[in-house]
Amino acid sequence: MPRDRYPFELAPLPYAENALAPYISKITMNIHHDRLLRNYTDNLNKALAEYPRFQNSSLTELLQSPALLPKDARVPIMRNAGGVYNHIFFFDHLRPPVKENRPSGQLLEAIKAESGSFEEFQKEFKENAMKVFGSGYLWLVADEAGRLMLYPTANQNTPVTDGYCPVLAIDVWEHAYYLDYQNLRSEYIDAWWNIVNWDAAQKSYMACKKF
Numbered sequence: 681m682p683r684d685r686y687p688f689e690l691a692p693l694p695y696a697e698n699a700l701a702p703y704i705s706k707i708t709m710n711i712h713h714d715r716l717l718r719n720y721t722d723n724l725n726k727a728l729a730e731y732p733r734f735q736n737s738s739l740t741e742l743l744q745s746p747a748l749l750p751k752d753a754r755v756p757i758m759r760n761a762g763g764v765y766n767h768i769f770f771f772d773h774l775r776p777p778v779k780e781n782r783p784s785g786q787l788l789e790a791i792k793a794e795s796g797s798f799e800e801f802q803k804e805f806k807e808n809a810m811k812v813f814g815s816g817y818l819w820l821v822a823d824e825a826g827r828l829m830l831y832p833t834a835n836q837n838t839p840v841t842d843g844y845c846p847v848l849a850i851d852v853w854e855h856a857y858y859l860d861y862q863n864l865r866s867e868y869i870d871a872w873w874n875i876v877n878w879d880a881a882q883k884s885y886m887a888c889k890k891f
């Protein structure tokens with residue numbers, strides 16, 4: 681378990697860099713994790729270096745209260761804390777390819793309650809992921825009552841800041857798919873369903889329902 685406060689360390693991938701192939705290639709995962717997440721982690725430490733008062737805050741605490749952050753460092757802290765949080769969340773909710781990859785249990789029931797069926801949910805999720813303009817993410821989040829909704833964020837903004845509890849996320853920055861799919865976000869989303877870690881999503885959903 682990596683440290684959840686300053687100085688932050690690069691969180692390891694929970695699988696090998698080539699484990700998501702052929703849906704996401706080893707080179708994409710290497711750049712995405714070892715270069716991009718490392719940059720966000722290093723830059724978050726740099727942003728916090730001169731602010732000892734915030735060096736004991738967890739990632740979530742930093743993200744939940746931007747108004748408390750020092751005015752001069754708010755932008756770099758939020759950008760990089762978001763980049764660290766979002767990437768760890770995204771990577772932790774992927775796994776090696778599974779045939780007939782589907783949610784189960786309470787998460788599947790909640791998905792059916794909102795969308796009618798898993799297939800309809802996939803359709804809605806893809807439509808909304810396609811609509812994220814520029815760089816960002818599409819999230820499945822739970823609100824305070826445990827109800828699911830789709831939630832787009834731009835850049836490295838995160839639903840945590842807006843009071844929502846993340847269940848699942850797709851990174852739709854072009855760096856997540858350009859080497860494998862060029863500009864074809866649609867093909868990347870279709871491939872991504874094969875490597876969604878529904879067990880992790882179920883755990884996240886159950887954790888959301890506790891608050």
Ligand code: MN
Pocket residue numbers: 712716767851853855856
């Ligand atoms: Mn990314």
